[in-house]
Amino acid sequence: MEPDKPRAPNIRDVAARAGVSYQTVSRVLNDSTAIRPETRQRVLAAIEELGYRPNEAARALVTSRSRTIGVISAQTAYYGPATAIAAIETAARREGYRISATYLASSDRASIQSSLSYLLAQGVEALVVIASQVRVFEALEELAVTVPYVALAATTGVGHRVAFDQIEGGRRAIRHLAELGHTEILHIAGPQDWTEADARMRGYLQALDEADLRPRAPVLGDWTASFGYYAGLELLRMRDFTAVFAANDQMALGFLHACRDAGLDVPGDVSVVGFDDIPEAAHLAPPLTTVRQDFAEVGRRAVERLLQELRGEPPADDAAIAPELVVRASTARPH
Amino acid sequence: MEPDKPRAPNIRDVAARAGVSYQTVSRVLNDSTAIRPETRQRVLAAIEELGYRPNEAARALVTSRSRTIGVISAQTAYYGPATAIAAIETAARREGYRISATYLASSDRASIQSSLSYLLAQGVEALVVIASQVRVFEALEELAVTVPYVALAATTGVGHRVAFDQIEGGRRAIRHLAELGHTEILHIAGPQDWTEADARMRGYLQALDEADLRPRAPVLGDWTASFGYYAGLELLRMRDFTAVFAANDQMALGFLHACRDAGLDVPGDVSVVGFDDIPEAAHLAPPLTTVRQDFAEVGRRAVERLLQELRGEPPADDAAIAPELVVRASTARPH
DNA sequence: CGCGCGCGTGTGGACGTTCACATCCAGCGC
DNA sequence: GCGCTGGATGTGAACGTCCACACGCGCGCG
Numbered sequence: 001m002e003p004d005k006p007r008a009p010n011i012r013d014v015a016a017r018a019g020v021s022y023q024t025v026s027r028v029l030n031d032s033t034a035i036r037p038e039t040r041q042r043v044l045a046a047i048e049e050l051g052y053r054p055n056e057a058a059r060a061l062v063t064s065r066s067r068t069i070g071v072i073s074a075q076t077a078y079y080g081p082a083t084a085i086a087a088i089e090t091a092a093r094r095e096g097y098r099i100s101a102t103y104l105a106s107s108d109r110a111s112i113q114s115s116l117s118y119l120l121a122q123g124v125e126a127l128v129v130i131a132s133q134v135r136v137f138e139a140l141e142e143l144a145v146t147v148p149y150v151a152l153a154a155t156t157g158v159g160h161r162v163a164f165d166q167i168e169g170g171r172r173a174i175r176h177l178a179e180l181g182h183t184e185i186l187h188i189a190g191p192q193d194w195t196e197a198d199a200r201m202r203g204y205l206q207a208l209d210e211a212d213l214r215p216r217a218p219v220l221g222d223w224t225a226s227f228g229y230y231a232g233l234e235l236l237r238m239r240d241f242t243a244v245f246a247a248n249d250q251m252a253l254g255f256l257h258a259c260r261d262a263g264l265d266v267p268g269d270v271s272v273v274g275f276d277d278i279p280e281a282a283h284l285a286p287p288l289t290t291v292r293q294d295f296a297e298v299g300r301r302a303v304e305r306l307l308q309e310l311r312g313e314p315p316a317d318d319a320a321i322a323p324e325l326v327v328r329a330s331t332a333r334p335h
Numbered sequence: 336m337e338p339d340k341p342r343a344p345n346i347r348d349v350a351a352r353a354g355v356s357y358q359t360v361s362r363v364l365n366d367s368t369a370i371r372p373e374t375r376q377r378v379l380a381a382i383e384e385l386g387y388r389p390n391e392a393a394r395a396l397v398t399s400r401s402r403t404i405g406v407i408s409a410q411t412a413y414y415g416p417a418t419a420i421a422a423i424e425t426a427a428r429r430e431g432y433r434i435s436a437t438y439l440a441s442s443d444r445a446s447i448q449s450s451l452s453y454l455l456a457q458g459v460e461a462l463v464v465i466a467s468q469v470r471v472f473e474a475l476e477e478l479a480v481t482v483p484y485v486a487l488a489a490t491t492g493v494g495h496r497v498a499f500d501q502i503e504g505g506r507r508a509i510r511h512l513a514e515l516g517h518t519e520i521l522h523i524a525g526p527q528d529w530t531e532a533d534a535r536m537r538g539y540l541q542a543l544d545e546a547d548l549r550p551r552a553p554v555l556g557d558w559t560a561s562f563g564y565y566a567g568l569e570l571l572r573m574r575d576f577t578a579v580f581a582a583n584d585q586m587a588l589g590f591l592h593a594c595r596d597a598g599l600d601v602p603g604d605v606s607v608v609g610f611d612d613i614p615e616a617a618h619l620a621p622p623l624t625t626v627r628q629d630f631a632e633v634g635r636r637a638v639e640r641l642l643q644e645l646r647g648e649p650p651a652d653d654a655a656i657a658p659e660l661v662v663r664a665s666t667a668r669p670h
Numbered sequence: 671c672g673c674g675c676g677c678g679t680g681t682g683g684a685c686g687t688t689c690a691c692a693t694c695c696a697g698c699g700c
Numbered sequence: 701g702c703g704c705t706g707g708a709t710g711t712g713a714a715c716g717t718c719c720a721c722a723c724g725c726g727c728g729c730g
Contacts, residue, residue, distance in 0.1 A: 010686055021710045026688060034707065053456045057395035058686035062715050066392065075421055077630075082417035086410055086438040093437065093453060100433060103421040118428060121388045225618045250615065257618040280585065283560045283592040285620035295412075345716055356680045361718060369677065393716035397685050 009050040018046035029054055060123065069306060070124035070147075071101040072115055074131030076223070078250070079278045080295045081130045084152055087299030088128060095307055100124060104131050107193065112139045120145070126306040128152065128299075132195040148309040150302045151195070152295075162302045166196055169291040169323030170203020171210075173245050173273045176289070176325055178211040180333050182243040182271060187218040188231060188255065190247040200247045200275060216241070221251050228254025236262040242270060242334040249274035249281050249290055256284060256330070267332035277326055287328035297321060344385040353381035364389055395458065404641060405459035406436040407450055409466030411558070413585070414613045415630045416465045419487055422634030423463060430642055435459060439466050442528065447474045455480070461641040463487065463634075467530045483644040485637045487630075488530050497637040501531055504626040504658030505538020506545075508580050508608045511624070511660055513546040515668050517578040517606060522553040523566060523590065525582040535582045535610060551576070556586050563589025571597040577605060577669040584609035584616050584625055591619060591665070602667035612661055622663035632656060 011029075015022040020039060027035055028043040035043075046052075060066045069092050073081045089099050100122055102115040116139055119127065127149035129136055140149065150162045177185050187204045190197025201218055208215045219235065221227040228251030235241075236258060246252035252274030259266050266272055266286055274281060274290035281288040298321060308315055346364075350357040355374060362370055363378040370378075381387075395401045404427050408416050424434050435457055437450040451474055454462065462484035464471055475484065488496045512520050522539045525532025536553055543550045554570065556562040563586035570576075571593055581587035587609030594601050601607055601621055609616060609625035616623040633656060643650055 012686085022686090023688085023710060024708085027709085030688080033709095036708065039708080053452070055396070055686050056457050057392045057401065058715090059688075060392035060715095061390070061396050061717085062686080062688045064715070073421075075425075077414050077417040077421060079412050082412040085436075086408075086412060089436060089438050090410070090440060098435060098453075098457065101420075101424060101436060102428065103424050105425060117388070118433075122391050122433065225615050229618055253615055254618045257620070257622075260620055280560050280588055280615060283564055283589045285592070285595055287592075346718095347716085357716095358680060358718085359678085362679085365718080371678065374678080390716050393685090394718075395685095396687085396715090397717045397719080399685070 008055070009052045010055065011052075014043065014046045014050055014052050017050060018042045064123075066123040066125055067097050068122055068124045069097050069099045069303065070119035070122070070127045071099050072112075072119070072127065072129050072131055072136060073101060073103050074107070074133070075103045075105055076131075078223070078248075080276055080293065083295040084130055084299035084302075087296035088303055091300045091303040095303070097125075097303075097307070099128075104136075107131075107133050107135060109135065109139070112136055113143075116140070116143060116145070120147075125310055126150075128302050128306070133191075134193045134195060148306055150305055152298050152302055162298055162305055163320035164293055164298050165320035165323060166199035167203040167206065168320070169275060169293070170200040170245070171207040172203075172323060172325045173275065173291050174204055174207030175211070176327065176331065177243045177245065177271060177273060178207065178213060180243075180271065180331060182334050183213055184216070184241040185213065185243045185245060186216055186235065186241045188221050188228060188244060188246040188251050189218040190221060190223050190251075192220060197247055204245055221247065223248055223250060225250040225254035225257075227251055229257045231255070232258025233261065236264065236270075243272070243331070244270060245273045245275075247275055249276045249278045249288060252288055252290070252330075253280075253284055256286075256288070260285070266330050268335070271331040271334070273331060281326075282328065284330075286330050289328045289331040290326055292324040292326050294321060343390070344387045345390065346387075348385060349378065349381045349387050352385060353377045399458075401458040401460055402432050403457055403459045404432050404434045404638065405454035405457070405462045406434050407447075407454070407462065407464050407466055407471060408436060408438050409442070409468070410438045410440055411466075413558070413583075415611055415628065418630040419465055419634035419637075422631035423638055426635045426638040430638070432460075432638075432642070434463075439471075442466075442468050442470060444470065444474070447471055448478075451475070451478060451480070455482075460645055461485075463637050463641070468526075469528045469530065483641055485640055486530070487633050487637055497633055497640055499628055499633050500655035500658060501534035502538040502541065503655070504610060504628070505535040505580070506542040507538075507658060507660045508610065508626050509539055509542030510546070511662065511666065512578045512580065512606060512608060513542065513548060515578075515606065515666060517669050518548055519551070519576040520548065520578045520580060521551055521570065521576040523556050523563060523579060523581040523586050524553040525556060525558050525586075527555060532582055539580055556582065558583055558585060560585040560589035560592075562586055564592045566590070567593025568596065571599065571605075574599075578607070578666070579605060580608045580610075582610055584611045584613045584623060587623055587625070587665075588615075588619055591621075591623070595620070601665050603670070606666040606669070608666060616661075617663065619665075621665050624663045624666040625661055627659040627661050629656060 011022045011025045015025045025043050028040050092099050105111045126147050129151040132151045189201045205215050219231050232255040252272050274288045277290045277292035281290050346357045346360045350360045360378050363375050427434050440446045461482050464486040467486045467488045485497045524536045540550050554566050567590040587607055599605055609623045612625045612627035616625050
């Protein structure tokens with residue numbers, strides 16, 4: 001055992017070693033006012049020798065700034081949220097922020113409250129909401145959250161949002177199908193308390209309206225491939241449609257499976273469009289036509305916007321990111 | 336504007352309101368020594384009224400315990416790591432810990448160092464390594480990291496590991512194929528600087544040896560579906576094999592795509608086994624036989640084990656989690 | 671009946687950092 | 701030559717909490 005003093009070196013240790021005052025060390029760390037280059041060198045050398053690391057907790061305490069961005073995500077391991085979180089972390093770290101991510105165990109009130117108060121206790125300076133379920137926003141309102149927050153959310157316009165324009169994404173999917181000549185287009189939607197699901201469905205309805213097509217009652221799913229499969233088995237017994245727009249690629253994937261089981265050819269008998277463009281989409285059977293979302297870009301923008309707000313800068317252009325339709329082999333003209 | 340004092344309430348405000356000393360409030364918060372129930376009630380009421388939240392930074396400072404577990408993950412949005420991280424966060428939060436996750440931008444030395452020192456600066460009490468690339472461990476050694484750490488790693492036995500026995504997983508995959516009668520079995524491996532990839536390949540080689548089958552030079556992949564696809568196109572030109580074991584489901588999925596392009600039937604012409612059992616695996620064409628990993632369970636165990644170590648308890652049984660072969664429709668007898 | 675013990679509570683410090691202000695010294699202009 | 705300026709550095713206090721100890725009081729036991 002060491003002489004029982006495994007205390008990490010602090011700013012005073014560094015100061016002593018460099019022969020300066022602790023304040024000078026602090027100044028070097030925060031490269032604030034002018035320091036004689038020679039003094040700075042001495043301090044840096046001392047830091048190096050002692051393996052000193054600033055204590056973030058002490059910093060946070062005295063500045064009352066945690067330099068932490070909270071992230072609330074759904075407990076889903078899906079490609080989208082996971083990609084976004086990684087991008088957020090990377091962008092935040094580059095700016096000297098860290099993130100604290102929580103994953104909602106369920107979408108009920110208690111779970112949301114728990115996540116939120118956990119983040120607030122850490123003194124997060126800002127919040128990113130990825131699990132953009134409606135209830136999360138209600139909770140934010142209710143707790144009168146004062147920190148700036150953004151949602152990687154569905155619709156543009158409604159303050160606090162880094163929009164990926166999912167309505168437009170839905171519209172493009174439907175327009176593509178309509179242009180191919182489909183008239184009976186079904187929608188397998190996501191859970192309706194998700195703003196994304198809602199927006200994609202609105203895009204579906206809008207585009208049908210624009211094309212003078214009959215809207216059909218959407219099937220409300222749960223984002224999973226399994227749902228797509230079982231819903232597909234059910235739906236295909238009627239087969240009163242020629243195209244399906246699924247609210248995400250997983251459900252589309254499940255639906256493709258159901259088509260195979262039913263002996264139907266895609267896109268010969270049924271056209272299928274997904275949403276997200278997960279990396280697997282290009283290799284499904286058949287390769288899936290889908291709407292591409294750039295989750296990483298959205299994550300980066302969220303951070304950028306929050307940091308601007310924290311610095312008191314006017315929020316820059318809030319243009320929604322345009323969705324991009326990726327046409328592959330799961331769509332064709334109906335016969 | 337408020338009378339410019341938006342300072343969050345602190346322990347002394349609560350004390351004043353409840354008519355006790357700040358120390359009593361602290362005791363209530365840490366429910367330490369006995370407190371008269373009536374006093375406790377008064378304190379809790381005051382906390383409620385003021386909307387008081389303990390300042391974690393101050394706590395961390397004075398106790399010199401950050402109650403933070405650091406996580407180092409690869410910059411991949413794959414199902415496995417994402418699931419594990421979510422599970423780790425949930426488990427840690429339940430125990431009063433928070434996590435700080437970093438995502439490696441690349442696998443080079445600088446990136447690893449940067450992540451690591453970032454986490455250490457936050458005073459993490461423990462580390463979970465998910466991106467179990469060999470270089471990460473080298474960096475841990477080199478920086479003489481003193482906090483306990485575990486890797487959600489490949490092989491059992493080698494200290495610091497919460498093992499999911501991937502060697503055994505690989506063996507089971509191959510045994511399954513061998514029992515079906517396959518003798519020419521190919522392996523599409525993962526990047527060899529990943530311990531997981533290495534372990535799965537060792538399982539492959541071991542099982543071949545046990546079955547007295549000829550090992551074949553593995554194809555070294557990068558975990559992606561695209562790689563599986565292009566490698567598949569190449570490999571299928573020879574077709575000197577009847578079965579393929581891919582080191583993860585994504586590469587298997589890409590390989591299935593290649594088989595379709597080549598006009599081959601799976602499992603009629605080629606059998607395919609994957610690894611991980613991603614949620615999509617059951618709905619691929621055909622549904623994929625694969626080795627199931629319970630990422631969430633591994634994540635929970637990692638947290639459990641680290642907390643035991645932090646509490647000074649002897650580490651509990653370190654048995655590797657047994658992998659489970661899930662047989663679906665992508666494997667059959669060769670003809 | 672007095673002493674001690676233990677329950678319930680209060681007081682002073684410390685954690686490591688930054689902020690506001692004080693100080694020192696050299697150089698310069700009048 | 702003296703005071704003033706401003707660059708470079710030092711000093712005291714504060715952030716919000718927990719730990720170690722001190723204290724007062726009532727009760728039980730000898």
